[in-house]
Amino acid sequence: DIQMTQSPSSLxxxxxxxxxxxxxxxxxxxxxxxxxxxxxxxxxxxxxYAASSLQSGVPSRFSGSGSGTDFTLxxxxxxxxxxxxxYCQQSYSTPMVTFGPGTKVDIK
Amino acid sequence: EVQLVESGGGLVKPGGSLRLSCAASGFTFSSYxxxxxxxxxxxxxxxxxxxxxxxxxxxxxDSVKGRFTISRDNAKNSLYLQMNSxxxxxTAVYYCAREIDYDSSGFLDYWGQGTLVxxxx
Numbered sequence: 001d002i003q004m005t006q007s008p009s010s011l012x013x014x015x016x017x018x019x020x021x022x023x024x025x026x027x028x029x030x031x032x033x034x035x036x037x038x039x040x041x042x043x044x045x046x047x048x049y050a051a052s053s054l055q056s057g058v059p060s061r062f063s064g065s066g067s068g069t070d071f072t073l074x075x076x077x078x079x080x081x082x083x084x085x086x087y088c089q090q091s092y093s094t095p096m097v098t099f100g101p102g103t104k105v106d107i108k
Numbered sequence: 109e110v111q112l113v114e115s116g117g118g119l120v121k122p123g124g125s126l127r128l129s130c131a132a133s134g135f136t137f138s139s140y141x142x143x144x145x146x147x148x149x150x151x152x153x154x155x156x157x158x159x160x161x162x163x164x165x166x167x168x169x170d171s172v173k174g175r176f177t178i179s180r181d182n183a184k185n186s187l188y189l190q191m192n193s194x195x196x197x198x199t200a201v202y203y204c205a206r207e208i209d210y211d212s213s214g215f216l217d218y219w220g221q222g223t224l225v226x227x228x229x
Binding site: 055096 | 210
């Protein structure tokens, strides 16, 4: 099974900050990496697919990069509505996908 | 507008059964693979099961294999998850999600609001 890790597990940031979240796979997954945002009590929302493709309707301040085993999600200027938990997900072994443990972004 | 609405969750005793449903609308349901993903209270996301558009391909996580059965009715635009031999560790919010096939892989672009399953005596 492909294991996913994320760092940090949580972070505190201010509105306007640049935020970077890292995701690492236990083996190479090419660019088969997706990112989701989840707010408390809500369903996850797709942000980025195939490592760097922005899902329709998602603000351009979100971006993704990486390939192989190391990936990043960057929020260029954190907005109040961005405080949430972010999950990476490998789809290399689709449909048996696995998610990272999540990174919680809260207000400093 | 794409909508996925889960139902059927509730409180069940260990060893019991429950059947979840997911009603889809706003898209051609029969053209998409569908998934169930769960989230235990305060925990992360765990993929549970997947079914292809025509039900030809079905997959399960090891944690539910042999106990859960995924199915769909394309005429009714509905997805199901039959859960048997439930355990305390199956307690979670269960989400249905639409899968987009992309470059020999896929991603989950729409999710329902979830239905809570609680397994407790």
